[in-house]
Amino acid sequence: MPVMGRTIRNLRASYSQVPLLGWLCGALIAVTLERFAGTPIALALGLPKIPALFGLDIMLKKPILVPNAILYVFLVYGLPMGATTRSSISLTNRLAGRLFRFPIAITVAVHLALLYTTLHLWAGISDYRALVLKLTLIAVMLTLSLNVINGYMGEFSCSHPGFMALGAYCASVFTVGLFVDDRLFGAVFLPPGLGPFLFPVALILGGFLASFGALFVAIPSFRTRGDYLAIISLAFLFIVKSLIENLEFVRGPRGLSGQPDLADLPTVFLWTVLCVWSINNFVRSTIGKALNAVRDNEMAAGAMTVDTRRTKIVAFLFAAFWAGVAGGLFAHVLRYVNPSTFGIQNLAEVLAMVYFGGLNSVYGSIVGAVSISLLGEALRPLEIFKWIIIPLLLILVMIFRPTGLIAFKDLDVTSLLRPKRKPGGEV
C-alpha cells in the first residue's frame, strides 16, 4: 500500500528531527502522567493495577487482558510521548541549540538530570520497578565492562562474575564491618550517618580487589594469544566461588546479609554514568584504540610501537575494576549476597547481553543489557519458557547480525545531544 508506506516514511522523517532533549521531555511527561493518573487509567481499563513493565507481565499472566494492557501503554506512554515530541520539535530544537552554546559539561548535566528525573518517577510507582531499574543499571555496567575485553580487545573472558563477587564481598565486608552491629564483625565502628560518604570508598576498594584478582588471570594468559584467557578465566571464576564458599568469616555458602541500605537509585545511577563515561572515554582515546589494533592484528600493533602486553593488561584490569564496582552495588541493592549467585548462569546472562547488544559498542552494551534484563523480568510469568525464548532471540540475532544488534558504535556525546534541525530553519 503506497499511501501507508508514504505515511510511515513521513512519520519517520518528522520524528527523526526530534533531538534527544525532546525525547527526554516526552518521556518525562509520560511518566508524570502515569504518576498522577496511572492508577485511575489502569482501573478504568479493567487492569488490577499499573502494569509494572509496560504491560508485558500482565499480558502473559492473563492473556484476556492483552488489549487492555496495550491500550494502557498506548494511552500512558505512546500517545503523550508521540504527541508532545512531535508538536514541540521546533521548541526542543531551539532549546537544544541554546543549551549547545554552553560548555558541553552543562549540556550533558541537563540531559542527565532529565533522564534521572524520568527514571526516578518511573521507578517511584512500585518497589519492584525500582529494584528492576537498579539491577538493569548494574547490568549495563557489567555488560559494558565485559565488552571491553570480549568486544574491543577480542579475547574471550569468563571471569566477570568472579570479579563481581570479589567486589561484592569486599564492599559488603567494609560496610557491614563499619556500620552494622553484626555478630561476625562486632559492634558498630562508625556512626551509620557516615555511610553514604564512605560507600564510594567501599565500592572503589571492591573494584581494586577485583583488579588485583584480574592480575592473576592477566599475567599468565596474556603472554601469548589464543584460548588461554577463556580457560584461565573460567578456572578463576570457580576458584573465587569456592574460595568464598569456604571462608567462614563471610559465612561461606550461607551468604552475607545485613548490608546497610546505601545503594539507592541516585547512587546506582551516578555510578553507572561514571562507568559508561570513563569506559567510553577510554575506548575512544588512542590508547584505547590500541585494543582494536591488538585484536585485529597483534603483530602489526607491535610493529607500530604499541606495547601490546601492557595494553591488554591495562584493559583487563580496568574492566575488572568496573565489574567489581558493579558487584559492590549489586550486594547493596539486594542487601544479601551468596557465592552461588556468581556462577555460570550469571556468566551466561552477561555474555548474552554483550553478544546480543553488539560487540565493540557502547550503545550496543546499553541496549543489550537493558533489553535482556527487562525481557528477563517481563517474561518471568512464563517460568521455564523464558529460558527458551531468550536464547532463541539470541540465536536469531547471531544468525542475522553476527556481531550483535548495534556493533562498532561508540558514544559520541556531541552528535547525540546536538539539535537535529537548525533553529528556525525548515526541515
Add this chain to the structure above:
Amino acid sequence: MPILRVHGMSHDFGGLRAVQDYRLEIETGQIRGLIGPNGAGKTTIFNLLTGIYTPTAGEILLDGRRINGLPAHRIASMGISRTFQNLLLWRHMTVLEHVKLAHYSKIRYGLFGAFFGTPGRNREEAEIEEKALRLLDRMGIRHLAEQVVLNLPYGAQRRVEMARALATEPRILLLDEPTAGMNPEELVQIMEIIRRVHGEFGLSILLIEHRMKVVMELCEIIQTLDFGAVIAEGTPEEIQNNPRVIDAYLGQERRG
C-alpha cells in the same frame, strides 16, 4: 657511521637455519635492496630486525646500541618501522585511526587522561589528529580518512600501510614487497611515493622486492640472498652481471 649495523646474525627455526651470518650496514639516507628467490629468508631478516623474532646469534646495533632481544614495540619506537608483505592492516579501523595509533609511543597523557578525558588529553589527541591528517595529505589519501580499511582498493591499502609506518617517525623504513599485486599504474605511483618519502623524510630504506625494474631504479646497493646467506652485494650493475646472482635468482636470458 652507519645508522644500523648488523653482523653475524643467524636464526634457526628448529633445525633449519633460515638466516646465516647476515651482515648489513645502512648509512643515513641510503636506499638498499634485498632480493632473492622465495624462501631465501628476506622476510625473516625483516622480522629479526624489527624484534618479532630474536636472532639465535649475532648483533643488531642501532646507533651503536644493541637492540636484539628488545620487544617489537620498543624497537619500533626507536626508529625502525616497516610494512608487511601481505598487508597487516586493522580491518575494523578507519584510515585516520591507523595513522593516529602509530603515534602510540609518543602519547604523553597517561591512563588517567584516557579514562577521564582531561583537557591535556583532548589537546594531545587533537594534535595527533592534525599530524595524522597532514601525513594523509602528503600520501594523497586524505579523502579516505574516515573509511574503514576493509572497503579500500588494494593500492590504497598499500598507501595506508606506508602512511602508518611513516607516522611512527622512523629513521629506517623496511618495505616488504611494496609493489606486490599492483598494476603498472599503481607501480609508478608507489615508486614515486617511495622516492618522495625518501627525499622529504631523509629516511634510510631497506627494500624487499621481486620486480627488478623497481629495485634497479631505486636502490644504491643491493644484496642478494639465497638459502639464508648473502651471495652477492653491490651496485645494480654489479648485481645484474654477477654470475652467482644470475644462477640463483635472475636466471639466464636465452638468446637466439
